[in-house]
Amino acid sequence: MPETTARAKEVTAEPDLEEIEVRELIRVIPAHHARANDPEAGDLPGAMNLDAVSAWYGAFRAVRDVSMAIPSRQVTAMIGPSGCGKSTLIRTLNRMHEVIPGSRVGGRVELDGQDIYGSTVDPVRVRRVVGMVFQRPNPFPTMSIFDNVAAGVKLAGPRPDRPVAEIVEHSLRRAALWDEVKDKLASRAVALSGGQQQRLCIARALAVEPEVLLMDEPCSALDPIATAKIEDLVRELRDSVTIVIVTHNLQQAARISDQTAFFFVDEARSGHLVEIGPTSAIFVAPREQLTQDYVSGRFG
Amino acid sequence: MSIPIRTGSRAPTSSARSAGDRIFRVLSLGVAGMILLIVAGIFAQLALGSAEAFALFGLGFLTGQTWDVSMLVFGALPFIAGTVATSVLAMLLAVPLGVATAVFLSEIAPRRLAIPMTLLVELIAAIPSVVIGLWGVMILGAFLRDGVEVPVVGAFGELPFLGSAASGSDLLAASLLLALMITPTIVAITREVLSTIPQSHREAFLGLGATRWETIRAVVLPQARTGIIGASLLALGRAMGETMAVTMTIGNADRLPSGLFDPAQTIASKLATSWGEASDGVERSSLIALGLVLLFLALALVLATRLLARGSLRRSGIGR
Ligand SMILES: Nc1ncnc2c1ncn2[C@@H]1O[C@H](COP(=O)(O)OP(=O)(O)OP(=O)(O)O)[C@@H](O)[C@H]1O
Ligand SMILES: [Mg+2]
Numbered sequence: 001m002p003e004t005t006a007r008a009k010e011v012t013a014e015p016d017l018e019e020i021e022v023r024e025l026i027r028v029i030p031a032h033h034a035r036a037n038d039p040e041a042g043d044l045p046g047a048m049n050l051d052a053v054s055a056w057y058g059a060f061r062a063v064r065d066v067s068m069a070i071p072s073r074q075v076t077a078m079i080g081p082s083g084c085g086k087s088t089l090i091r092t093l094n095r096m097h098e099v100i101p102g103s104r105v106g107g108r109v110e111l112d113g114q115d116i117y118g119s120t121v122d123p124v125r126v127r128r129v130v131g132m133v134f135q136r137p138n139p140f141p142t143m144s145i146f147d148n149v150a151a152g153v154k155l156a157g158p159r160p161d162r163p164v165a166e167i168v169e170h171s172l173r174r175a176a177l178w179d180e181v182k183d184k185l186a187s188r189a190v191a192l193s194g195g196q197q198q199r200l201c202i203a204r205a206l207a208v209e210p211e212v213l214l215m216d217e218p219c220s221a222l223d224p225i226a227t228a229k230i231e232d233l234v235r236e237l238r239d240s241v242t243i244v245i246v247t248h249n250l251q252q253a254a255r256i257s258d259q260t261a262f263f264f265v266d267e268a269r270s271g272h273l274v275e276i277g278p279t280s281a282i283f284v285a286p287r288e289q290l291t292q293d294y295v296s297g298r299f300g
Numbered sequence: 301m302s303i304p305i306r307t308g309s310r311a312p313t314s315s316a317r318s319a320g321d322r323i324f325r326v327l328s329l330g331v332a333g334m335i336l337l338i339v340a341g342i343f344a345q346l347a348l349g350s351a352e353a354f355a356l357f358g359l360g361f362l363t364g365q366t367w368d369v370s371m372l373v374f375g376a377l378p379f380i381a382g383t384v385a386t387s388v389l390a391m392l393l394a395v396p397l398g399v400a401t402a403v404f405l406s407e408i409a410p411r412r413l414a415i416p417m418t419l420l421v422e423l424i425a426a427i428p429s430v431v432i433g434l435w436g437v438m439i440l441g442a443f444l445r446d447g448v449e450v451p452v453v454g455a456f457g458e459l460p461f462l463g464s465a466a467s468g469s470d471l472l473a474a475s476l477l478l479a480l481m482i483t484p485t486i487v488a489i490t491r492e493v494l495s496t497i498p499q500s501h502r503e504a505f506l507g508l509g510a511t512r513w514e515t516i517r518a519v520v521l522p523q524a525r526t527g528i529i530g531a532s533l534l535a536l537g538r539a540m541g542e543t544m545a546v547t548m549t550i551g552n553a554d555r556l557p558s559g560l561f562d563p564a565q566t567i568a569s570k571l572a573t574s575w576g577e578a579s580d581g582v583e584r585s586s587l588i589a590l591g592l593v594l595l596f597l598a599l600a601l602v603l604a605t606r607l608l609a610r611g612s613l614r615r616s617g618i619g620r
Contacts, residue, residue, distance in 0.1 A: 141523060151508060155508060
């Protein structure tokens, strides 16, 4: 630790002690700025745009007027204190919020220019394009490893050009799990370790080839080694899929994301967007004092 | 335990507590022993009481088709057949109906519909079986006779598996009534089981682009399977033992029924109708033997449930 601190002091002009670790991380991962400024990225599918999105549970407004852009093939991190509506917001992006009785969504959520809440849009189709990975690994307990990954593929109907087995292998490879499970594809998914289960859930989501992958604290139930594997995976996946990740781990946000959105609650306990920008800017030079306080760990 | 902290003040309390522990252990052991004794006692009593019948008829008692008090010939087959036929028929109706209702109530119906409907189902379960029996005789039986059986027999004559008695007091009436009575059990337990399935499993499948129906079929029902089977076996146990409503609607005929429109008798209804007037000796003994047969059927069911639950727990890796 002392060594890191010393090096960080050399590079940054006015080191704020709490920020040093995060700044250091941003410095050592060069991909950040490059991708955020990549003009090509705008043309790829999987870009989302939120316009004054609000979400209610009954009469309670958990998310208020969030407007932000989620650029294609980038990692967008959502951070903020517990209860500020991150999970609620991320679930509005694949129309999963409306599964809860009494819930409601307002505003516009666009995917590649199309309003996913439009009256003619089928939520089932939205969810096929916008996949989701949950906080706790949740493989289907009655299914084998193979069937877990194949489940979504079979839903979409057989594809004559690609056999299911091939899709399953490809997805497990993308999720960096293939080598660990290739000899026991027929055994039950619940027999895997927590970290393996989470990668299985990622493979399961990837198998339907989504354009966007939503991850709600995917590592919070995992140990550091399993967490590192998922982070590596996220870095690799962003070449082929847009990723939105909710995390409480600020270092994780700094390590893996291109842009970061910071949320906070108002007096009515409604969550709202305080600030969004390139990850390096949010962690090193945020515009808002609130963001500054949060990322430097002054409250939490 | 091995490192006493503040021994002085702690000692009396903890010894008092361990004395309480001992008393509790002795008490619970006593209760458990008593239950065992009662079960053993019932068995012994039934075995003793039925000894005369089994001595006379041997295992042929189980396959004997006549029950004739004047000739003193007693065979259990008509009643075993009646019990099995009504229970199986009731299950065939009640399991799909009950599971479908439970799935509808907990997976599909909006809250303001689910709550009153659940209450309604619970109310059915609370109706005393003699009241259900009354309804069965006066309304269901009359409807079956005039609305179904008489017209069918009139049009087609005697059909296989239906019979021709068409009195409205028969296997069909009793089975329908039983189905009505066991459906609430299946609904209640299935709902319970469905509520234990994590919402995240449903959402994970929905998130892959599944419809609600696909999610129910591929994720919800497979996870609820063991519970549904358990619910069904419990309901089957109730159907086999149900006495009052069946006695009132089955027609009470001591012979093998030839079809659904034939009056019949289950073991339970036979005991209820005949015990009072039975003469001492072989008839009494044979009735007790019927009771023993029913008890064995019920025990076999419990064992089957156990084995099944264990097997599927192991399969799903939950019982590790
Ligand atoms: N099913 C629900 N019904 C009613 N209110 C809910 C429900 N789920 C969440 N809320 C409320 O909505 C607000 C936002 O919750 P949400 O789970 O989105 O927060 P979060 O930012 O994800 O928090 P955390 O970081 O702890 O996961 C909270 O006040 C919470 O109490
Ligand atoms: Mg959350």
